Amino acid sequence: xxxxxxxxxxxxxxxxxxxxxxxxxxxxxxxxxxxxxxxxxxxxxxxxxxxxxxxxxxxxxxxxxxxxxxxxxxxxxxxxxxxxxxxxxxxxxxxxxxxxxxxxxxxxxxxxxxxxxxxxxxxxxxxxxxxxxxxxxxxxxxxxxxxxxxxxxxxxxxxxxxxxxxxxxxxxxxxxxxxxxxxxxxxxxxxxxxxxxxxxxxxxxxxxxxxxxxxxxxxxxxxxxxxxxxxxxxxxxxxxxxxxxxxxxxxxxxxxxxxxxxxxxxxxxxxxxxxxxxxxxxxxxxxxxxxxxxxxxxxxxxxxxxxxxxxxxxxxxxxxxxxxxxxxxxxxxxxxxxxxxxxxxxxxxxxxxxxxxxxxxxxxxxxxxxxxxxxxxxxxxxxxxxxxxxxxxxxxxxxxxxxxxxxxxxxxxxxxxxxxxxxxxxxxxxxxxxxxxxxxxxxxxxxxxxxxxxxxxxxxxxxxxxxxxxxxxxxxxxxxxxxxxxxxx
Numbered sequence: 181x182x183x184x185x186x187x188x189x190x191x192x193x194x195x196x197x198x199x200x201x202x203x204x205x206x207x208x209x210x211x212x213x214x215x216x217x218x219x220x221x222x223x224x225x226x227x228x229x230x231x232x233x234x235x236x237x238x239x240x241x242x243x244x245x246x247x248x249x250x251x252x253x254x255x256x257x258x259x260x261x262x263x264x265x266x267x268x269x270x271x272x273x274x275x276x277x278x279x280x281x282x283x284x285x286x287x288x289x290x291x292x293x294x295x296x297x298x299x300x301x302x303x304x305x306x307x308x309x310x311x312x313x314x315x316x317x318x319x320x321x322x323x324x325x326x327x328x329x330x331x332x333x334x335x336x337x338x339x340x341x342x343x344x345x346x347x348x349x350x351x352x353x354x355x356x357x358x359x360x361x362x363x364x365x366x367x368x369x370x371x372x373x374x375x376x377x378x379x380x381x382x383x384x385x386x387x388x389x390x391x392x393x394x395x396x397x398x399x400x401x402x403x404x405x406x407x408x409x410x411x412x413x414x415x416x417x418x419x420x421x422x423x424x425x426x427x428x429x430x431x432x433x434x435x436x437x438x439x440x441x442x443x444x445x446x447x448x449x450x451x452x453x454x455x456x457x458x459x460x461x462x463x464x465x466x467x468x469x470x471x472x473x474x475x476x477x478x479x480x481x482x483x484x485x486x487x488x489x490x491x492x493x494x495x496x497x498x499x500x501x502x503x504x505x506x507x508x509x510x511x512x513x514x515x516x517x518x519x520x521x522x523x524x525x526x527x528x529x530x531x532x533x534x535x536x537x538x539x540x541x542x543x544x545x546x547x548x549x550x551x552x553x554x555x556x557x558x559x560x561x562x563x564x565x566x567x568x569x570x571x572x573x574x575x576x577x578x579x580x581x582x583x584x585x586x587x588x589x590x591x592x593x594x595x596x597x598x599x600x601x602x603x604x605x606x607x608x609x610x611x612x613x614x615x616x617x618x619x620x621x622x623x624x625x626x627x628x629x630x631x632x633x634x635x636x637x638x639x640x641x642x643x644x645x646x647x648x649x650x651x652x653x654x655x656x657x658x659x660x661x662x663x664x665x666x667x668x669x
Contacts, residue, residue, distance in 0.1 A: 264555050295524045302412055302431075303518040309356060311340040313404070314507040317499040319397070332397035334497055336362070338404065339389035342516070352386035354378075356514050358409040361490075362392055364402050369394065380409065400497040405490045408514060415485035420466050429488045432481075439477065 265271050313336070320332040338360070340353045354360075362376040376392050394400075416422075416429045425438045443449055443457055450456040450471075457463075457477075459470055467480050491512055498506050564571045580594065595601050 264551065267555070267558075268551075292528060295528060299521065299524060299528075303521045304515040305518045307345070307514055307516050308343040308511050309340050309514045310343055311338070311406075311493070311510040311512060312507055313338055313493065313495050313510070315497045317397075317501070319501065331395050332499070333393060333395045334400070334499055336392040336402070336495075336497055337389060338362075338391075342514075343511075351516070353389050354380075354384070354387045356409060357406055359405075359407045359490075360390060361405040362390075362402055363405070364394070365400050368396065368398070368400060397499055399499055402495050402497060404493040404495060406493070406512075407490045408488070408512075410488065410515070414488050416488045418466070418484040418486070420462075421484050424462050424466070432485070435481070435485070436477070439481070 265275075315334055315336045317334045318332065320330055340356075342351065345351075357380070359377070359379045361378075364374045364376070366374045368374075378390065410431075412431050412433075414429050414431050415435070417425065417427055417435065422428050425435070425442060427435060427438055430438075446460060448457050448460060448463070450458055455473055455475075457472055457474065459467060459472065464470060466484065472480065493510060495508060577594075
């Protein structure tokens with residue numbers, strides 16, 4: 181089973197190897213301090229690739245840049261371009277490490293799933309609980325001042341501990357039991373004071389032991405009844421079913437599993453209707469029916485399950501002065517949680533090494549981005565060296581398109597500066613429309629001037645004779661001036 185340190189350390193070591201190869205060129209298996217020979221000096225100036233901000237150069241996009249812009253998870257980041265892998269043959273070592281990391285992640289994931297499934301099932305371990313039953317006797321004192329000291333009494337202690345317990349945190353003694361009953365001699369202490377009972381409740385405080393103190397100076401016979409706290413609960417089977425299945429006390433799931441195993445072994449399932457079970461003579465005695473359904477088994481089984489038997493210990497409380505302290509030891513079988521379960525839970529909940537792994541992932545991602553940027557710079561320089569003129573022209577066209585996108589320029593300045601652009605059929609229509617608009621503007625201006633002069637003359641004439649009519653005339657002429665040219669004519 182993979183432990184937390186093994187899984188985290190293996191994955192962290194893989195990340196370290198990936199980062200060391202990408203940054204320093206150390207191939208797995210090379211001695212410490214060794215480096216791969218460089219294939220040549222890096223081409224292109226440092227810093228961002230030529231052409232300014234990549235955001236304003238959509239015509240020169242690169243598939244690798246698009247992939248990086250999406251920023252996949254660093255653990256899945258690869259040098260996808262075959263050109264880069266051909267340019268740097270040593271990158272195959274990086275791809276091998278990535279494949280190994282994927283296998284390691286899959287193995288860890290499968291192991292985590294297995295652990296999660298295992299935690300769903302009860303994981304118990306049989307241990308020995310040593311029970312210590314001791315008693316002390318306090319004789320009466322004639323010169324005692326208080327009433328308690330003048331009466332003889334005894335004290336019974338019930339304690340216990342697990343043998344060879346590797347756990348650092350010790351379990352309380354009472355946590356192993358559901359109830360404890362101490363039955364004293366009824367003839368000595370009467371029907372109302374001969375029982376001492378303890379029962380577990382949801383608010384019970386755990387304790388390391390139980391003490392019972394009573395007055396008396398004679399030996400007392402007592403019986404201890406201890407009911408273990410089974411988790412999950414266990415049941416005692418009906419004697420007939422217990423003999424048939426060979427189980428005395430067990431959990432409900434184990435009992436049903438044993439019952440199903442008996443049915444399969446003896447072929448009691450109906451061959452035509454699989455839902456029914458044909459009872460043999462033993463099942464007929466137990467379930468009192470010749471045939472029953474599978475769905476009826478849990479209900480019928482409930483009447484055959486009884487509470488488990490308590491642990492019964494008979495003890496004699498001695499008040500012999502020569503035997504001041506007498507201790508009896510008993511070993512009983514108890515079920516405790518498997519220590520491995522806590523380790524498995526810690527493994528699932530642990531986040532150790534995750535921060536360091538994430539840091540290595542980010543470094544690997546940044547290194548691959550740097551390699552891709554250098555590849556773009558190299559391609560730029562290589563294309564320029566092969567065809568300087570053609571590459572510069574293509575680059576200028578790309579920059580021109582970017583500029584138009586940035587400034588929202590309408591048209592094509594590159595074509596508009598050439599004479600052939602204006603020798604097309606649309607140019608004649610454009611010239612006619614231009615002159616028509618110019619003539620229309622001149623006519624409108626001339627007609628407006630005439631109307632304005634006529635209005636001034638009429639205003640002068642009417643202002644002398646009829647002032648009111650002059651105002652009406654002015655308003656009418658203003659309306660006429662504001663109308664379109666065609667309406668005025």
